[in-house]
Amino acid sequence: MTKHAGFSSDEAVAAVVAPPPTGLHFSPFPPPTKAAARDCKKLAAVHVDITAPMAGSWFESMKDSSPRRAADAEHGDWMEKHPSALKWFEAALGAAKGKQIVMFLDYDGTLSPIVEDPDRAVMSEEMRDAVRRLAEHFPTAIVSGRCRDKVFNFVKLTELYYAGSHGMDIEGPAKQQSKHIKASAEEEEAVVQYQAGSEFLPIIEEVYHTLTAKMESIPGAMVENNKYCLSVHFRCVQEEEWNAVEEEVRSVLKEYPGLKLTHGRKVSIVSYRSIIRFYMDLGILSWRFALHQVGQGQGPRFLLKSLGYAGRSDVFPIYIGDDRTDEDAFKVKEFLCKMAKANQGDGAAEKMLT
Numbered sequence: 502m503t504k505h506a507g508f509s510s511d512e513a514v515a516a517v518v519a520p521p522p523t524g525l526h527f528s529p530f531p532p533p534t535k536a537a538a539r540d541c542k543k544l545a546a547v548h549v550d551i552t553a554p555m556a557g558s559w560f561e562s563m564k565d566s567s568p569r570r571a572a573d574a575e576h577g578d579w580m581e582k583h584p585s586a587l588k589w590f591e592a593a594l595g596a597a598k599g600k601q602i603v604m605f606l607d608y609d610g611t612l613s614p615i616v617e618d619p620d621r622a623v624m625s626e627e628m629r630d631a632v633r634r635l636a637e638h639f640p641t642a643i644v645s646g647r648c649r650d651k652v653f654n655f656v657k658l659t660e661l662y663y664a665g666s667h668g669m670d671i672e673g674p675a676k677q678q679s680k681h682i683k684a685s686a687e688e689e690e691a692v693v694q695y696q697a698g699s700e701f702l703p704i705i706e707e708v709y710h711t712l713t714a715k716m717e718s719i720p721g722a723m724v725e726n727n728k729y730c731l732s733v734h735f736r737c738v739q740e741e742e743w744n745a746v747e748e749e750v751r752s753v754l755k756e757y758p759g760l761k762l763t764h765g766r767k768v769s770i771v772s773y774r775s776i777i778r779f780y781m782d783l784g785i786l787s788w789r790f791a792l793h794q795v796g797q798g799q800g801p802r803f804l805l806k807s808l809g810y811a812g813r814s815d816v817f818p819i820y821i822g823d824d825r826t827d828e829d830a831f832k833v834k835e836f837l838c839k840m841a842k843a844n845q846g847d848g849a850a851e852k853m854l855t
């Protein structure tokens with residue numbers, strides 16, 4: 502498999518949002534694995550408690566976040582736990598039949614190769630063309646941890662939705678530009694927009710400066726300002742120094758108890774809400790609630806609403822991503838499915854996700 506041909510990638514973990522379980526609208530798809538069930542149970546432990554002492558497992562888990570491509574036993578084990586959704590491609594096609602597909606694509610590591618310098622994570626023309634063609638057929642959103650402007654500057658396709666800063670900052674095409682939205686004449690000029698948590702911007706900015714100063718003493722470490730969240734990169738830091746990076750980040754965050762810490766691929770992400778909550782707000786993950794009418798879903802379900810698909814049961818969202826933050830999204834999806842099956846309301850889900 503070519504790393505960046507089409508939407509497949511040896512490193513990518515692609516998730517196809519499962520149709521509703523039996524008794525509601527659909528049967529489980531793809532078949533749940535034991536590993537997936539375990540991951541689902543670990544949901545509450547995904548985010549880092551910065552007041553807790555640094556666990557030794559942090560280091561191992563960080564190494565795992567950039568899986569090796571070599572076909573060794575460790576890699577085989579990783580692949581077993583993270584099976585490619587392409588295995589179920591035919592089944593996915595079948596399950597999507599007659600439904601409206603909505604595409605959610607991660608940027609780094611999915612549309613662009615992982616590189617040492619985040620500013621050089623350029624997307625190929627071939628990939629841009631593939632996304633362009635995809636968007637001709639399905640409403641398509643790019644979901645990224647990067648700030649929205651930055652990811653737009655990489656992708657440069659005006660017909661897409663962009664959910665930057667893990668969904669805290671969303672902008673869609675003017676409705677007249679989107680063939681997927683049925684807009685009234687007055688609405689045609691309107692640009693779909695959503696920003697949340699602007700009151701936290703000064704704090705994020707302050708922490709950005711503090712962390713940047715702290716990282717100066719660690720060769721290779723770098724802080725990226727993604728507006729609503731920050732990424733502390735350590736891809737270019739010697740492995741022996743990774744703990745130093747983590748300790749510095751945690752010591753700064755102790756002064757800001759409201760801020761959350763999440764880990765991606767050789768990156769520590771600082772945000773004012775957990776990434777899982779970002780995705781809840783984005784609406785991808787409230788999908789099941791809309792589908793099953795189990796609860797009201799407290800997130801704005803922004804993208805789905807603006808596309809006019811909220812509450813519809815004939816929609817088939819597909820989310821493709823490669824990072825641990827994307828895995829959060831997949832885990833929540835599994836979790837919501839369980840909640841739906843257990844017939845518990847949104848309130849319970851929200852409580853467990855906070």
Ligand SMILES: O=P(O)(O)OC[C@H]1O[C@H](O[C@H]2O[C@H](CO)[C@@H](O)[C@H](O)[C@H]2O)[C@H](O)[C@@H](O)[C@@H]1O
Nearest residue numbers: 609615616617619622645646732736766768824
């Ligand atoms: O959720 P994502 O959109 O995947 O955001 C996660 C981080 O992606 C970017 O960092 C990753 O890609 C870089 C360029 O290839 C690489 O150098 C880095 O090690 C990766 O973690 C982005 O630069 C970060 O801001 C995001 O947090």
